[in-house]
Amino acid sequence: MKLKIAIVGAGISGLTAGILLKKLxxxxxxxxxxxxISEYGAGINLSRNATILLERSGLLEGLKDISQYPSRSIIRNYKGSKEIASKDLKGLITCDRRELVKFLSNTFIDQEGDLHLSNEVYEVNASTGELSFKNKKKEKADLVLACDGIKSLAKVNNFKEIEAKFSGYVAWRxxxxxxxxxxxxxxxxxxxYYGPGAHVVHYPIGQKGKINFIAIQSSPDWLGESWRTQGKKExxxxxxxxxxxxxxRLFSNCSKVYKWGIFDRKQLKRxxxxKLVLMGDAAHPMVPFMGQGACMSIEDAYIFSRLLEDHPENLNKVLDGYQKLRLKxxxxMQKRSRIQGKFNHVSNPLIAKIRNLATRSLIxxxxxxxxxxxxDLELSKL
Ligand SMILES: Cc1cc2nc3c(=O)[nH]c(=O)nc-3n(C[C@H](O)[C@H](O)[C@H](O)COP(=O)(O)OP(=O)(O)OC[C@H]3O[C@@H](n4cnc5c(N)ncnc54)[C@H](O)[C@@H]3O)c2cc1C
Incomplete structure (x- = not known):
């Protein structure tokens, strides 16, 4: 059965879902x-749980020229950079988000997918699948995927928990x-690097010899939430x-630094x-301590499209299966990310020593x- 599917939002989740569903x-x-289609200049890492799905979907090859393949993750002390623990990595890539999103949008367009820019949706009727746009246009679809990020329009549907709140963390990049x-x-x-009340991450991106850094501090202060706000290097x-x-030295050599507040939300129960399905940050924003938000978006899109491929005549089975697998x-991952934030930012030196020992044995x-x-294994158990 060929379905009319409307996707709200052309970020990593919307574009990945678009490509996979169009392929079907x-x-x-x-x-x-x-x-x-624009992303902020920043790095992103995609770990094996996501890259294996991109590979099975025939998308990983196309990312080869814009990716780096770090083979080790090393946790260090903020003074002297002494190694606390390390782990070999398999199948992880890093890239510039702008290049990743450009690749995804080009792939979707090459498949003759319809990408409508300057089309802000302000309401979706979940029962009928009708979308209302800011420009007064209306569309109707068999399924609507809300891939519109942390402040998703699904809050006007039955998802009242959608209220983004400052998480207590400020990030620089x-x-x-x-x-x-x-x-x-x-x-x-x-x-x-773990330090008191903060941590710093850096890794290579792109093919042009660049290093991306993110520095995250615990902070009681509320800041406007935008990736584009320039901060002061001083x-x-x-x-x-x-x-x-x-x-x-890494910070000093950066021509522009950006600073923004990280937001979080209550977890959804469904x-x-x-006809409305939530994916990506619209479904499950997470504080970025595990680097898994986009990976979860790719898992969402893959699982949804596989379910639709396996049960084309049984939408209820698709929707139930998606919700069951993804909610778990x-x-x-949302809870795990919050815990990791506290773990990374321990200030008490004695507790930090214990944290380091635990890191070594658990990494x-x-x-x-x-x-x-x-x-695929999870799908086979459903
Ligand atoms: C500091 C930091 C570092 C991170 N690092 C990593 C990492 O290394 N690895 C990882 O996996 N994840 C990482 N993440 C998480 C990752 O960035 C997000 O999970 C991911 O970008 C979510 O993608 P999305 O498509 O769901 O949402 P978004 O990227 O927010 O995209 C939503 C899209 O919807 C559009 N939109 C919104 N409302 C409407 C509307 N009403 N109508 C039409 N369009 C609309 C927006 O313009 C946007 O294009 C990080 C996050 C942060 C904050």
Missing amino acids: GHDVSIFEKSSS GIVDIENLPNLKKLKDINI DLLEEFKDWDKDIL LVDS RVSW SRNIEGIHSYDA
């Missing part, structure tokens, strides 16, 4: 409020040329002045309401537990 032969339209960083340790790896250097000089996985199990998730 459905009539797919993506409606995006922005006038162009920047991109630096590798040639300006002669002393920075292990530039090819993912490096995570403030960043001041906030982290006690940290290792290689990290300060992801489906009649993403609820756990393999923790990373494997997340990266070895196989969506």
Whole structure:
């Protein structure tokens, strides 16, 4: 059965779902409020649980030229960069988000998918599948996928929990040329530095010798939530002045730094309401301590499309199966990410020592537990 599927939002979740559903032969339209497909300049890592699905969907090959393949994740101390623990990585890629989203949108367009820019949806009728647009247009679909991020329009449907709140974390990010960083340790790896009330992550992105960094601090202050707000480098250097000089050199060599508040939301108890299905950050935003938000979006899109492929005549089975499999996985990941935030930012030196010992003994199990998730295996158990 060929379905008319409307997707709200052309981020990583909407575009991935669009590509996979279009491949199955459905009539797919993506409606995006922005006038162009644009992402902020920042890095993203996709771990094996997501890349294995991209590979099975024939998409990983196309990312080869824009990806780096760090083979190790190293946790270090914020002073002296001494290694606390490390773990070999398999199947993880890092890239510039702008290049990832460009690849996904080009792939969708090459498949003759309909991508409608400057089309802000303001309401979806979950029972009828009718979408109302800011520009007064209306559309009707058999299924509507809300892939519209943390402040999803699904809040006007039956998802009252959708109220984004400041999480108590502020993040800084920047991109630096590798040639300006002669002393920075292990530039090819993912490096995570634990310090009191903060942590820093850096890894390589793209093919042009760039290093992406993210520095996250615990902070009581509320900040406007935008990826595009420019921060002051002097403030960043001041906030982290006690940290290792290689990290300060990394910050100093960045031409622009951005600063923003990280938001979170209550967990949802369901992801489906009649014809409306939530995916990606609309369904399960998470604080970014496990680097799994986009990976979860790819898992969502893959599982949904596989269910539709296996049960084309039984939409109820598709929707029930999606909700059952995804709620279990993403609820756990949301909780796990919050716990990791507290773990990373321990301030008391004695507790930090215990944390480091625990990190050393648990790192393999923790990373494997997340990266070895196989969506196809979970589908086979349904
Ligand atoms: C600091 C930080 C680092 C991160 N690092 C990683 C990482 O390394 N790995 C990882 O897996 N995840 C990471 N994440 C999480 C990841 O960025 C998100 O989970 C992911 O981008 C969510 O994608 P999405 O498509 O669901 O939502 P979004 O990217 O928010 O896209 C939503 C889209 O919908 C559009 N839209 C919104 N409302 C409407 C409307 N009413 N009508 C039409 N269009 C609309 C928006 O314009 C946007 O294009 C990180 C997050 C943060 C904050």
